[in-house]
Each structure stands twice: as structure tokens, then as C-alpha cells.
Amino acid sequence: DAGVIQSPRHEVTEMGQEVTLRCKPISGHNSLFWYRQTMMRGLELLIYFNNNVPIDDSGMPEDRFSAKMPNASFSTLKIQPSEPRDSAVYFCASSRGGLEETQYFGPGTRLLVL
């Protein structure tokens, strides 16, 4: 299995621009998670989906952030407009759901907003 796939791996953008991060979960996994990692705040859960439905988005910082999962094999996290404080590594993770709790993380997208 290819594991969780994220793109792009690196993104540099200017403040005010729209940023779209993409994730392909492991095939057969029913749960998908978006995390943000920074030195100051550590690893934070932004949102997670079960069977393509958003279950908990309480970690989404503000309305500038949105996430979608149109089908079982694809999810996006969008930031519009981006700000320098959004600079972080964004991870996508997936799990089988149910009794299987192991979350498999992707390699992350390193975002720098200038």
C-alpha cells in the first residue's frame, strides 16, 4: 500500500492567497483526520471525517479554514485568505475506523505564508 498521500509537500505563498492542501487516504480506511503541527502549539486536530462526513470540526481555527471530503479517496483543506500565522506543517491521517484506532499519517505539507 502506498500509505497516505499528501500534496504538495511544500508550499510557499504570499499573505492573502488561497492555499489548497490535498490528501488521499489509505484505501479502505473510513476515517480521515487533518492536523496542524507547530513548535508553539504542537500537534492539533483540525477536523475529522467518518465515511466522508465531517464529525468534529471544533479544531478549525476560523472561517478562513475549510475542509471537504467529496469521496472516500480524496480530501482537501483550504485556507482563504492565508496569513503568516498559518505557517505550519499540515498532516493528513487515516484509519479504518470502528475498533481499529491506529491512525496512519501522511508525510505532511510544509506551508510557509510570507
Add this chain to the structure above:
Amino acid sequence: QQQVKQSPQSLIVQKGGISIINCAYENTAFDYFPWYQQFPGKGPALLIAIRPDVSEKKEGRFTISFNKSAKQFSLHIMDSQPGDSATYFCAARGGGGNKLTFGTGTQLKVEL
């Protein structure tokens, strides 16, 4: 109440020594406690996990000790090796669903 407190923030251990990382939680609804290992430039990966009905779990050189009454759990790395140098996160799941709450991480360095 959803926080998981982790210490120390960083740790330096000599090769062959024991590395110990501690975590504490408040939410008694937590029912699953994994540890994740993260190497630079990589995503976290599950290392070992425990449920609260067990006081200890061992996998190779890695052991989780769990104290339900104290609401604390710890990771012990025996015979620490330079290849163990990484950041370690404890986490806890609870309150329904499979959402994990992560500790703040411990940066471990194992010196020769």
C-alpha cells in the same frame, strides 16, 4: 479536561540507557492511549498503545506503564539506541468517536 500533559519537553540519554517519558490526563472517559514516534521530516507513526484495563504493555524495548488511579502513563525505552532519537507523542482517545488528543511531544536524543 481534554488536555494530555507530557514531560519532559526534551531528553538526552546515553546509548544503552533507559528513556522515560511521562504523560498525565484528566478526562476519565479516555479509553485508549497510544504513543507515536516522529522522525524529522516525517509524519508521526504508531509505536505502541495500551488500554486502561492493562497496567503494562511491552513490545521489544518499548514498554508502556499505565496507572489508572493516578491518571498517568509513561513510555520506557530500554537499551536506548541512537536510532531512537526522535520526537515522541503520547495521546489519548475518548468521549466517543476516534479523535485523539496529543501531548506536546518529547524530543529524545540518544548519544553515543
